[in-house]
Amino acid sequence: MGDRPSSFARSRQNALPKQPQQEQLFDTHPEVSLDFEIVRQAAHQRYSRPFLIIDTAIVRGKVRRFRAAMPRVRPHYAVKANPDRRVLKVQVQEGAGFEIASTAELELLLGLGVAPAEIFFSNPVKSRESIAYAAAKGVEWFVVDSADELRRIHETKADAKQYLRIAAPNIGSDWPLSGKFGAGAADAREIVALAAKLGTDLAGVTFHVGSQCRNPENWRVALEKARALFEVMSKAGLKPRLLNIGGGFPVRHVKPIPSVEVIGEVVNECLRAFPEDVQVIAEPGRFLVSDAGYFVCRVLGTATRAGKRWMHWDAGLFGGVIESSEGLKYRIRTERSGPDIPWTVGGPTCDSVDIVMRDEPLPSDLQEGDFVYIKNAGAYTTAYASHFNGFPLPEVRVFESKR
Ligand SMILES: Cc1ncc(COP(=O)(O)O)c(C=O)c1O
Incomplete structure (x- = not known):
């Protein structure tokens, strides 16, 4: 070895x-993904802070697909990917076990009636x-x-x-x-x-x-x-x-x-x-939840700094959109149709590390108040979010579609 x-x-x-x-x-x-029209309507009907919207029917489908692809392997869901209780319940219903990183995650599972023998402390x-x-x-x-x-x-x-x-x-x-x-x-x-x-x-x-x-x-x-x-x-x-x-x-x-x-x-x-x-x-985490969700946030404002176009969202690295900082490229949708130009995207906090992405091609006419829809963002978004600088945690909205 x-x-x-x-x-x-x-x-x-x-x-x-x-x-x-x-x-x-x-x-x-x-391509498995949440219906964009449902997401768009959810944002326009009610918005008070960034939110993650999850369709648990997709989570169910992913557990089943994982099991079918590797019949000898039992998935133990990595709670850290998305510890929302409603997501965890679906894992229980679909027969998954669990992987935990902390006793707080253990408590969450015990509260749902998961047998301790099904939980691996990894x-x-x-x-x-x-x-x-x-x-x-x-x-x-x-x-x-x-x-x-x-x-x-x-x-x-x-x-x-x-x-x-x-x-x-x-x-x-x-x-x-x-x-x-x-x-x-x-x-x-x-x-x-x-x-x-x-x-x-x-x-x-x-x-x-x-x-x-x-x-x-x-x-x-x-x-x-x-x-x-x-x-x-x-x-x-x-x-x-x-x-x-x-x-x-x-x-x-x-x-x-x-x-x-x-x-x-x-x-x-x-x-x-x-x-x-x-x-x-x-111990799949991302695979079981990512494409069940869209993360939705809003443009707070734009600026031109040293000739570069900047926009600031109401969720950045500390608000759940952190994986892009290490190079993970999300698909992003907006409701603007201007030609793409390179944007540098900052979060709402005053911390200089709070830069979500640089030179990302996005519509030139994006402006204050516009919604930003981040696709397949059900994992490692809300789980990472903090109250840094006094901003609220993103909301998690969960529903089950008929698929
Ligand atoms: C020990 C352990 N198991 C499982 C996972 C889940 O990994 P993934 O979400 O890539 O499937 C992680 C993620 O960091 C981990 O640290």
């Missing part, structure tokens, strides 16, 4: 879609208090990616089941996560040896290929690493029996993406290398 992809994988990854022909091959994701660094609290509530599985965390869990709940997060390639992911978490090969071997020495039930492997991952080969490489680690664990006397393939499944924005079915083919093929009795789960 190594942190660098194998030469086979490297050459496949270098072959990321660049040619138009290959793009077509990759862009197999059928934050690689947890306080002793939160480990003890979750364990007392009945959570069974806890992630680690360091010897320190393994000891912390062992000392807090000696019989906890643990799973080891390994480093995975994040090549071609619009929101990479690999710079932070995940044990490299040498560290993983040390953690396994420590688990064997302490008698800890280190019983699984997990990884995250990066959020909005547009490269199915990341899953192949990560699954090959997981398979190799299962062997290392067995040889050390551990009983590996959980494979958690994390999140990262992409949704349609501007760039071409592989469909979940294309990713599923890679995953399903790799899963054949794992014994039948291995429990396989995933």
